[in-house]
Amino acid sequence: MAKLKSQIAAEASAPITSARAKARKPTWRPAYSRAEVSEIFRRFSVQRPEPKGELEHVNPFTLLVAVVLSAQATDAGVNKATRALFAAADTPEKMRALGEAKVGELIRTIGLWRNKAKNVIALSEALIRDHGGEVPGDRDLLVALPGVGRKTANVVLNMAFGQPTMAVDTHIFRIGNRIKLAPGKTPDEVEDKLVRIIPADYMRHAHHWLILHGRYVCKARKPDCWRCVIADICKSPEKTTDIPAPLVPLDELDEALSLDQ
Numbered sequence: 575m576a577k578l579k580s581q582i583a584a585e586a587s588a589p590i591t592s593a594r595a596k597a598r599k600p601t602w603r604p605a606y607s608r609a610e611v612s613e614i615f616r617r618f619s620v621q622r623p624e625p626k627g628e629l630e631h632v633n634p635f636t637l638l639v640a641v642v643l644s645a646q647a648t649d650a651g652v653n654k655a656t657r658a659l660f661a662a663a664d665t666p667e668k669m670r671a672l673g674e675a676k677v678g679e680l681i682r683t684i685g686l687w688r689n690k691a692k693n694v695i696a697l698s699e700a701l702i703r704d705h706g707g708e709v710p711g712d713r714d715l716l717v718a719l720p721g722v723g724r725k726t727a728n729v730v731l732n733m734a735f736g737q738p739t740m741a742v743d744t745h746i747f748r749i750g751n752r753i754k755l756a757p758g759k760t761p762d763e764v765e766d767k768l769v770r771i772i773p774a775d776y777m778r779h780a781h782h783w784l785i786l787h788g789r790y791v792c793k794a795r796k797p798d799c800w801r802c803v804i805a806d807i808c809k810s811p812e813k814t815t816d817i818p819a820p821l822v823p824l825d826e827l828d829e830a831l832s833l834d835q
């Protein structure tokens with residue numbers, strides 16, 4: 575039956591539903607082909623077969639606390655403080671028993687320590703109260719915890735639970751935009767695009783490969799393109815060479831480069 579005029583007018587003026595908004599969203603055309611993206615991550619996997627995060631921890635709880643403490647702080651600075659903290663408390667129960675004042679004292683060298691000490695205690699209490707003292711392996715449950723945002727949850731899901739998540743930090747955000755791999759105005763946008771283009775086989779370690787590449791090679795101020803194994807594939811206007819660095823596990827590469835100097 576044909577639609578009534580009033581029905582058509584009502585539909586046209588209705589708020590945009592998520593399906594309609596999605597349909598109107600311009601489609602993103604990746605700058606790299608599937609083969610190129612796959613080759614980028616294949617090379618990262620040769621260079622660093624078993625990449626590890628640099629935040630020290632002994633179990634999922636201490637990992638969660640370390641990530642919460644790392645906001646606006648360096649991993650090295652966090653590690654310095656958490657060695658004593660985790661020696662004193664490596665479970666939510668022990669952390670709660672330690673108390674906010676003592677936690678604050680132990681993490682005083684980390685920026686925003688007062689607020690972070692409060693969060694660590696609130697986090698420990700919530701884990702005891704709602705999860706039997708265990709860290710949940712679920713994003714919605716993690717982000718409901720005090721002081722835990724999407725990025726923290728993604729790091730914990732990836733490192734403690736082996737889930738193929740992408741926690742976009744400052745390095746990954748820069749690389750996504752600089753080399754046009756996953757351009758975006760927000761970390762969520764970059765995350766969404768990276769998750770869409772990275773082959774499933776590489777997702778488990780992609781987060782660490784990108785962070786380490788950003789920290790040691792594709793650096794913020796000036797990228798060390800001469801040390802970059804994807805220099806021939808990279809589409810950044812900032813790159814200074816098309817010749818990729820030798821593709822060998824990183825320790826060997828470092829040795830080779832130091833011999834050249």
Ligand code: SF4
Pocket residue numbers: 752753791792793797798799802803804805806808809810812813814815
């Ligand atoms: S070639 Fe240079 S800009 Fe491109 S990814 Fe490598 S270090 Fe970064």
